[in-house]
Amino acid sequence: MSFSVSANMRSFPLSNQRLGTSDSSPLQPKSPEEEFLELAKKSPLERLRDKILEDMKTSEADLAQMEPEARQVVEDEIKRRMMEALQAGNEAGKVVDKTA
Secondary structure, three states, X not given: OOOOHHHHOOOOXXXXXXXXXOOOOOOXXXXXXXXXXXXXXXXXXXXXXXXXXXXXXXXXXXXXXXXXXXHHHHHHHHHHHHHHHHHHOOOOXXXXXXXX
């Protein structure tokens, strides 16, 4: 018997409350399903970048607000750490996040 997870996944538009476009209600937290789907859609390199940003205690929003020179310094550090991780795991499938 075969089971396909992706065949059973459906995409539904978020309500205005979830998007924060309604003035009458605050932004609601994401459901576990929404968090999983968001993570599942990311490539391994995107997940690695997110992990590096988390380790640096910063976010994409923080980067967007930085001055260009400061942002370039952070981007260079992210690039260095990504290259380091990729070179350390030069065998297929070796670059994985085992913290979960």
